[in-house]
Every structure is written in C-alpha cells, then in structure tokens.
Amino acid sequence: xxxxxxxSTxxSTxxSLPGxxxxxxxxxxxxxxxxxxxxxxxxxxxxxxxxxxxxIGVITNDIYTDEDARxxxxxGVLDPERIRAVETGACPHTAIRxxxxxxxxxxxxxxxxxxxLDLVVIESGGDxxxxxxxxxxxxxxxxxLDVAGGGDVxxxxxxxxxxxxLLVVNKTDLAPHVGVDVGRxxxxxxxxxxxxxxxxxxxxxxxxxxELRSWVLGVLGRFRAxxxxxxxxxxxxPHFHADEDGGYVHSHDDAPAHDHAHAH
Amino acid sequence: xxxxxxxxxxxLLADARLPSGGHAHSAxxxxxxxxxxxxxxxxxxxxxxxxxxxxxxxxxxxxxxRLLGGAAGTTTPAGAVPADTIPHATIPHATGPDGVRGPxxxxxxxxxxxxxxxxxxxxxxxxxxxxxxxxxGYLRLARTLWPDAPEVRAITAYDAVRGPxxxxxxxxxxxxxxxxxxxxxxxxxxxxxxxxxxAALLKLEPLxxxxxxxxxxxxxxxxxxxxxxxxxxxxxxxxxxSGSPQTEGWAEAHALLSQRLFRA
Ligand SMILES: Nc1nc2c(ncn2[C@@H]2O[C@H](COP(=O)(O)OP(=O)(O)OP(=O)(O)O)[C@@H](O)[C@H]2O)c(=O)[nH]1
Ligand SMILES: [Mg+2]
Numbered sequence: 001x002x003x004x005x006x007x008s009t010x011x012s013t014x015x016s017l018p019g020x021x022x023x024x025x026x027x028x029x030x031x032x033x034x035x036x037x038x039x040x041x042x043x044x045x046x047x048x049x050x051x052x053x054x055x056i057g058v059i060t061n062d063i064y065t066d067e068d069a070r071x072x073x074x075x076g077v078l079d080p081e082r083i084r085a086v087e088t089g090a091c092p093h094t095a096i097r098x099x100x101x102x103x104x105x106x107x108x109x110x111x112x113x114x115x116x117l118d119l120v121v122i123e124s125g126g127d128x129x130x131x132x133x134x135x136x137x138x139x140x141x142x143x144x145l146d147v148a149g150g151g152d153v154x155x156x157x158x159x160x161x162x163x164x165x166l167l168v169v170n171k172t173d174l175a176p177h178v179g180v181d182v183g184r185x186x187x188x189x190x191x192x193x194x195x196x197x198x199x200x201x202x203x204x205x206x207x208x209x210x211e212l213r214s215w216v217l218g219v220l221g222r223f224r225a226x227x228x229x230x231x232x233x234x235x236x237x238p239h240f241h242a243d244e245d246g247g248y249v250h251s252h253d254d255a256p257a258h259d260h261a262h263a264h
Numbered sequence: 265x266x267x268x269x270x271x272x273x274x275x276l277l278a279d280a281r282l283p284s285g286g287h288a289h290s291a292x293x294x295x296x297x298x299x300x301x302x303x304x305x306x307x308x309x310x311x312x313x314x315x316x317x318x319x320x321x322x323x324x325x326x327x328x329x330r331l332l333g334g335a336a337g338t339t340t341p342a343g344a345v346p347a348d349t350i351p352h353a354t355i356p357h358a359t360g361p362d363g364v365r366g367p368x369x370x371x372x373x374x375x376x377x378x379x380x381x382x383x384x385x386x387x388x389x390x391x392x393x394x395x396x397x398x399x400x401g402y403l404r405l406a407r408t409l410w411p412d413a414p415e416v417r418a419i420t421a422y423d424a425v426r427g428p429x430x431x432x433x434x435x436x437x438x439x440x441x442x443x444x445x446x447x448x449x450x451x452x453x454x455x456x457x458x459x460x461x462x463a464a465l466l467k468l469e470p471l472x473x474x475x476x477x478x479x480x481x482x483x484x485x486x487x488x489x490x491x492x493x494x495x496x497x498x499x500x501x502x503x504x505x506s507g508s509p510q511t512e513g514w515a516e517a518h519a520l521l522s523q524r525l526f527r528a
Pocket of ligand 2: 039068123
C-alpha cells in the first residue's frame, strides 16, 4: 500500500544557513560508539539545542528492543512520530556498514513523511570500536566515547576514534569520579585524529553543548553549500608500521582487502 | 558487456551477504519461536514452509516474470526456448502514463493483478509489510544492477506511482531481466526462505551452525516435487494458495512486540 504523506507544515528554513537543501534532502548524521556511552542522550541534546531552528528526524538501530526509540520519544524533545526504530537482525555493525538498506529506507520514509527535513540523525546500535557508518548511508558521523570507559580508550584508536568527522568525549561531569583527566584524554584523541574535531561533552555543561551545536550547524552549512564530502573512516584506522626505514603510515585507503596477518 | 550466466545471478541473489536488507529478517522464524514453536520442530516447520508459503512466493515471481516478459498464458514463443525458461522478451517502451507496456497489457495493470493475487494469499498485514520492505531493498539492487532492463523499468515506474511491490514480484522482474529459468526462480525462493530462517536460528538458539544447513537442504528437497508445477504458473490465478494460518497469527503478534531482533 502506498503510504500517504501527511501535509507538511510550512516552516521557514534557518536563515543563518545558505540555501534551502540544495542537495534535495536532509543532512544524514550518524552517531556511533560503544554501548552506553550516551549516544541516545547526545541525540536528545542535539534535538533540544537545535529543535527550534531545524526540522529533525531520528532513526535508532536497537539491538534487542526499541528501547532507544522509546527513550527518545519519552524525552519529549521531538514529535514521537519523527523517531523511528529499525531492526538489525542482531547485527548492528552490518546495518550501518555492509548492508545499509533498512536504514536508507527508513531515512527515505522519514523524509517523505515529514518533507522537508533539515537533519536526519541515525543512532547505531551500541557496538565495538570498529563500527563506523558507510558513506553510502550518512554524510557525516559522530563517534562517541565516555570518560567512564577509561582515559586510555582515545589513545587505543580505531576508525571511528581516528577518523569520524567529530569525536565526542562524553560525560565529562563524571571525570572526577572515575579518575580521568579530561584534558589528557582530549589531547590523546586530538593526536590520534590528526587534529580532526573533538568535543568534550557533558549534557550538564552548557558551554560544551553550545560547541556541539555549532559543530552540527557547521557541517550542515558546508553540506548545503556543497562543500562537504562524506568521509569513510574505514573499517580500519591507519596505523604505524615500524621498520628499518623509520616506519610508514599504513592507511588502508587503497587496500580494502588487505590481509591482516601482521601483528598490530 | 557480456551477461553473467543466470546461475551466477541466482547465486548472487541467494547469498546472505547480498546488501538488500535481508539480514534483518528471519523468514517468520522469530515470530514462530516467540509464539511457542519448539526448536526441535524447526526442521519440520522449514519443510512446511518450503511446500506452502514459499510456493506462494515462488508462483508470484514466476507469473510476474512471465507476464512482464511477454509469455502470457502457457504460450511459449516459437524457437528453442526450453519449457521452463522465462523468455527474455522486450517490452515496447513508453506507451501511456505507465511508461511501459507489455504484451499482457499495461505493465501496471499486469502488476496490479499479480499483487492482488499475492495479497489474497498473504492475509497477514505484518507479512505483507515485511515483504514490501524486502521488495524495496531488492528494487534498489535491481535498479542499480539492471537499470535498463524493461522488467526493472516497469517495476520502478510502478513503485514510483503505486508504492512498494512485494519481494516476490521484484524477484520475478529480476528473473525476467536476467534470464533466470522459472524452475530456478522457484528453487531460489524456497532456498532463500529456508536459509534466512536457518541463519536467524543461530542468533536465537544455541546450536551447532552446521546443523541447520542440513535442514535447509531437506526443505529444498521437500519442495523439489512441486517445482515443475509451480514453474508452469502462467496467470495470477495459477499462483498456489497454500497458506499457513498459524504463521500469520504469529507474525501479527510479533509485529506488536517491543522486544525483537528481526523485522519479521
Ligand atoms: N553523567 C552523565 N551521564 C550521562 C550523560 N549522557 C548520558 N548519560 C547517561 O549514560 C547512560 C547511557 O546513556 P544512553 O544515552 O542511553 O547511551 P547509549 O550510548 O545510547 O546506549 P546504547 O544505545 O545502549 O548503546 C544513561 O544512564 C544516561 O543517563 C552525561 O553527559 N553525563
Ligand atoms: Mg542508545
């Protein structure tokens, strides 16, 4: 049965942003990261901070339940109808990378039902450090860590930590309780990322929320201006091989089927 | 470019790694287990599906291929076309609002008849919805791989106006476009259903992963005597009407749950 698209309410596009969706669709922003680091909460924070000026839709990829979608609906930050849950067949990793069909269809449906949207945020099911979004699904992605996972995680690297468009070090308010030096963790992350963006976030710290907000608006602006190119963090982060010539950075960019027999 | 052998196409379509959204589906297995089907009954249940609901799907695919491809009725065009081969005929282009017209009438009218016949044999809305979601995933694949095939253009035009087609119909169009024989389209449908359930079973129950592989072949073997009959289906009325009311009930109950790994 063809779904009938509800009448879209006429709203004005954010004036600070160039053009009105020249790409013809919303910016698709992925949010990935291990279980419990605060992905859903961060999406709620984005909705709270930008819900007035942007038309937002959210897709969650839950593993066992539609818990994340229900959490976000009950947070009251967005019309519950604009939050959709997608099943992942117990493979959250596959759903954002190897077979993005279910998420792409859900994004298309959301955009059709609430046309026009400015931003569709897709939450990955909590997975491990290697789970990143395919550029076939999202235009940009945020990888989230939290201080409670330990101060060394940022240093351990991985494709999301190394090369997501933004790395968020979340729950900084907990740092004193878990003995983590946030400054150190952010510095480690910045080094691993060759100075790509890092935000140290706590939903209770207004300043950090403002930083997140302006990062999102920045990407959206570049996306609309046609200046944003979706980056693939890749299934593997670039890493350093020591050898007699002093070593080289091995980027995997041109060797997707590279054999990983060597020890890292 | 030379064309791939139809068997290669069949293998591609049957591969669980095919990125068309299938990994989030369990071919009704999760609903069945949650509904109380004992694991020990799964082999018999698979045989039951292979000889009932899978044949409805298979017949739908065969009839779609035939009607879109121009072999309406039981007439086989003169020439050395084996009886079970779906002729790869050309549909004259761009006639009327449907854009595409086949010998059995405007493509959209043909598709309407097939969809009606399929829907009448698939009473559970949850199963029809899931089949349409899978159909959209298959259509994305078909549009990417065989964009110029008349059968694919016909279903693309239909989808844009009338909404999503069920997977069996899209599979039929692909079979027509790629020269897959009717008998192999039936076998592919039966195999894909059983293998989808078998793969899902490993996510739901502890089991030696090789055990369900045998069950898949047993299900295929059980369907084999039916293959010639289903491969001869030529009109929507010919599509088998072998249903499974218990599966339909389980599917409806499953669609209401907030805890599930699979879409259906
Ligand atoms: N102290 C503190 N707790 C937070 C913050 N953000 C999230 N949390 C808490 O962290 C826990 C997990 O948050 P979620 O947003 O559900 O995390 P998630 O990454 O979406 O979790 P999964 O989807 O299960 O992987 C919840 O108890 C949140 O309240 C924060 O900034 N500070
Ligand atoms: Mg979450």
